[in-house]
Amino acid sequence: xxxxxxxxxxxxxxxPSRGRSYAAxxxxxxxxxxxxxxxxxxxxxxxxxxxxxYTSLQSGGxxxxxxxxxxxxxxYTDQIVQYESQLIRSVTYSVIVxxxxxxxxxxxxxWIAFYAGRWKSSILLLILLPFFVSFVIRxxxxxxxxxxxxxxxxxxxxxxxxxxxxxxxxxxxxxVAGITYNFLPFTALxxxxxxxxxxxxxxxxxxxxxxxxxxxxxxxxxxxSLPGVFAAFLLTFVPATGDxxxxxILGGPGTTMIGNIIQAKFLSELNYPEAAALSVxxxxxxxxxxxxxARVLGTEDDTLTATI
Amino acid sequence: MTEREDRExxxxxxxxAMRARLSRRSVLRGAGVGVAGISLASLLAACGEGDGGTxxxxxxQTGGAPADVFSGEPGDxxxxxxxxxxxxxxxxxxxxxxxxxxxxxxxxxxxxxNYEDVIQSNEEFFGKIQPQLAGGDSTGWDIIVITNGxxxxxxxxxxxxxxxxPAMRPNFDANATPFAKDPTYDPGNTFSMPWQGxxxxxxxxxxxxxxxxxxxxxxxxxxxxGTDSVGMLSSDMPDFVMINLGIDPATSxxxxxQEAADWLQMQRESGTVRQYYDQGYIDDFVAGNTPxxxxxxxxxxxxxxxxxxxxFEFMFPEGGALLWQDNMMVPVxxxxxxxxxxxxxxxxxPKIATMVTEWVIYLSPVAGVxxxxxxxxxxALDDGYKGYSNKLRATAESPYSFPDDALLAQTKxxxxxxxxxxxEEWDNIFLxxxxx
Numbered sequence: 001x002x003x004x005x006x007x008x009x010x011x012x013x014x015x016p017s018r019g020r021s022y023a024a025x026x027x028x029x030x031x032x033x034x035x036x037x038x039x040x041x042x043x044x045x046x047x048x049x050x051x052x053x054y055t056s057l058q059s060g061g062x063x064x065x066x067x068x069x070x071x072x073x074x075x076y077t078d079q080i081v082q083y084e085s086q087l088i089r090s091v092t093y094s095v096i097v098x099x100x101x102x103x104x105x106x107x108x109x110x111w112i113a114f115y116a117g118r119w120k121s122s123i124l125l126l127i128l129l130p131f132f133v134s135f136v137i138r139x140x141x142x143x144x145x146x147x148x149x150x151x152x153x154x155x156x157x158x159x160x161x162x163x164x165x166x167x168x169x170x171x172x173x174x175x176v177a178g179i180t181y182n183f184l185p186f187t188a189l190x191x192x193x194x195x196x197x198x199x200x201x202x203x204x205x206x207x208x209x210x211x212x213x214x215x216x217x218x219x220x221x222x223x224x225s226l227p228g229v230f231a232a233f234l235l236t237f238v239p240a241t242g243d244x245x246x247x248x249i250l251g252g253p254g255t256t257m258i259g260n261i262i263q264a265k266f267l268s269e270l271n272y273p274e275a276a277a278l279s280v281x282x283x284x285x286x287x288x289x290x291x292x293x294a295r296v297l298g299t300e301d302d303t304l305t306a307t308i
Numbered sequence: 309m310t311e312r313e314d315r316e317x318x319x320x321x322x323x324x325a326m327r328a329r330l331s332r333r334s335v336l337r338g339a340g341v342g343v344a345g346i347s348l349a350s351l352l353a354a355c356g357e358g359d360g361g362t363x364x365x366x367x368x369q370t371g372g373a374p375a376d377v378f379s380g381e382p383g384d385x386x387x388x389x390x391x392x393x394x395x396x397x398x399x400x401x402x403x404x405x406x407x408x409x410x411x412x413x414x415x416x417x418x419x420x421x422n423y424e425d426v427i428q429s430n431e432e433f434f435g436k437i438q439p440q441l442a443g444g445d446s447t448g449w450d451i452i453v454i455t456n457g458x459x460x461x462x463x464x465x466x467x468x469x470x471x472x473x474p475a476m477r478p479n480f481d482a483n484a485t486p487f488a489k490d491p492t493y494d495p496g497n498t499f500s501m502p503w504q505g506x507x508x509x510x511x512x513x514x515x516x517x518x519x520x521x522x523x524x525x526x527x528x529x530x531x532x533x534g535t536d537s538v539g540m541l542s543s544d545m546p547d548f549v550m551i552n553l554g555i556d557p558a559t560s561x562x563x564x565x566q567e568a569a570d571w572l573q574m575q576r577e578s579g580t581v582r583q584y585y586d587q588g589y590i591d592d593f594v595a596g597n598t599p600x601x602x603x604x605x606x607x608x609x610x611x612x613x614x615x616x617x618x619x620f621e622f623m624f625p626e627g628g629a630l631l632w633q634d635n636m637m638v639p640v641x642x643x644x645x646x647x648x649x650x651x652x653x654x655x656x657x658p659k660i661a662t663m664v665t666e667w668v669i670y671l672s673p674v675a676g677v678x679x680x681x682x683x684x685x686x687x688a689l690d691d692g693y694k695g696y697s698n699k700l701r702a703t704a705e706s707p708y709s710f711p712d713d714a715l716l717a718q719t720k721x722x723x724x725x726x727x728x729x730x731x732e733e734w735d736n737i738f739l740x741x742x743x744x
Binding site: 006062063066085149167248268 | 431434435438442457462465466468534535536543568574582583584586588591595596598668727728731732735739744
């Protein structure tokens with residue numbers, strides 16, 4: 001059936017209804033095309049999301065052996081009050097990370113898009129190369145690099161350039177730096193797509209009209225790259241806020257992020273409803289922030305879609 | 309005996325190489341991967357439970373009698389889930405790694421044991437099997453090993469593990485140490501038999517502290533331990549602090565918990581704490597990032613005695629230390645409970661237990677192991693393996709591997725949380741300290 005609908009070919013045995021049926025099937029074609037993706041989203045996104053919300057309104061505990069559904073909205077109110085500071089910290093870290101990623105990635109991708117020539121693909125691959133190694137393992141490697149007497153700080157301390165007690169691990173700096181490192185490709189790729197698509201003749205035209213290089217960038221390249229910046233911001237900011245691996249591996253006593261709390265609730269406390277409630281809170285908060293951001297700064301451009 | 313001699317002579321290097329820089333509790337669990345996998349399972353479990361009624365509360369279990377599943381003939385395979393680096397290993401002529409004690413078991417009984425070191429934390433492993441248990445399905449395991457504590461109690465409270473048959477453990481009755489028998493968290497060993505145990509005390513690098521560390525308060529004194537230098541174990545520290553404040557966790561309640569929390573908050577504000585660890589504390593300790601750390605006895609002893617870190621010291625503060633045991637249990641739905649019972653009792657044969665302890669260096673629940681290790685040390689010396697002999701001797705003479713009554717008297721098991729209200733109260737008191 002599906003193939004018939006797609007190709008519009010009809011079995012010869014039904015000539016009378018051919019006209020109407022053909023039109024109807026044409027209308028149905030997009031639906032058929034959407035089915036695999038739709039089923040996928042239903043099974044792996046919508047249903048789990050429903051279970052998440054359902055769980056978040058349950059009461060009970062591990063010792064009772066079961067949780068039961070009773071519209072327990074206190075799960076939500078309690079969590080917001082109790083973990084306000086971690087929520088704020090997560091968003092703050094994530095904003096710093098996203099800005100740092102943009103500052104790092106923009107010049108880099110600008111250079112690749114405009115000047116790398118035939119090396120473009122190779123250099124892009126170089127940016128992606130570290131990400132062929134597991135996320136967790138890369139983060140753990142940072143512990144070796146940044147160890148108090150490790151290969152980086154050890155020699156500096158021996159030379160007396162740093163005090164013996166100086167350390168970066170277990171501080172917010174390590175966490176923010178770790179997340180920045182891990183999310184850099186999420187910023188770099190959309191930026192690259194946007195910058196690479198800019199028509200070079202526009203820059204030439206600007207120069208013909210006596211703009212300086214800076215003015216050409218300021219008035220031509222930058223505005224045209226904004227959709228990329230927008231996409232990069234979202235793709236970095238949203239997952240970085242929920243990250244907990246960096247805080248767990250590189251952080252210290254005062255760097256707990258909301259992801260760590262959710263992890264502890266799920267695994268140590270076995271308090272699934274509260275963990276689910278916090279997850280929903282984080283998700284809704286991200287949705288609100290992202291929507292507001294899109295309303296204020298968004299464009300009709302499809303860089304985000306193109307990147308994904 | 310040839311098995312043991314074989315191992316002593318030819319596999320010492322392998323042994324040490326394989327254990328190098330790892331300890332069973334400090335293997336980093338790859339936080340991201342683990343949790344991503346678990347949360348969905350947990351959610352589905354939670355959902356299923358909501359609908360599923362009584363779940364795994366098997367009706368046959370209510371009376372307190374041993375489960376009748378133990379009475380049948382044992383099957384020919386036992387599935388055994390344990391922690392990494394927690395069982396003796398050796399290499400055969402072809403270079404394949406095997407477990408000598410399990411090989412001997414198979415020769416003696418004809419039962420093959422599928423041994424897998426899949427448990428890297430109580431929380432994570434519990435999260436994996438909870439959905440099956442709650443749904444009344446088999447976990448696929450015949451033996452699991454869980455530390456006394458919250459997950460252990462959830463398993464017993466819900467009767468998600470079988471009541472063991474006391475008639476099937478003659479070795480246990482004859483050889484279990486006093487602390488392994490009838491522990492407070494499982495009276496009469498109704499549900500469990502200890503696999504190995506250990507102490508939570510203090511490990512420190514003698515060259516990196518100002519003066520000796522003797523008491524708990526030293527961990528909150530920057531003049532002695534410095535700032536940002538102390539590693540704390542999140543899950544063990546409430547009990548550890550209570551014991552050192554003179555409180556027996558067994559009789560503690562919210563007021564005592566708050567007392568411990570106040571001490572921990574004071575310590576936090578003193579600026580000495582570098583990090584609160586769930587995993588991987590030993591890596592930071594060995595790297596020198598936390599020259600003073602709450603630590604598990606076997607970890608520090610291994611580095612000090614077997615790996616050449618002679619500046620490392622493991623000690624109990626004046627107030628005492630925390631005792632814990634990892635316990636073998638048979639989850640409900642196990643396909644071969646009689647076989648599991650045989651395996652569990654097998655490890656209470658002192659000869660077998662010695663082979664395990666010489667490899668894992670934790671606290672053995674079996675009496676008579678110490679003398680046998682000393683005998684092996686003499687034998688190794690006669691055979692010309694002086695270094696190996698010295699290490700065995702040092703292990704056998706370590707008070708933390710083979711504690712006397714005076715040392716044991718300084719230790720206590722942790723708080724026994726047995727219901728959701730207690731658990732919530734406990735979490736509300738202690739979690740804010742680590743999660744600020």
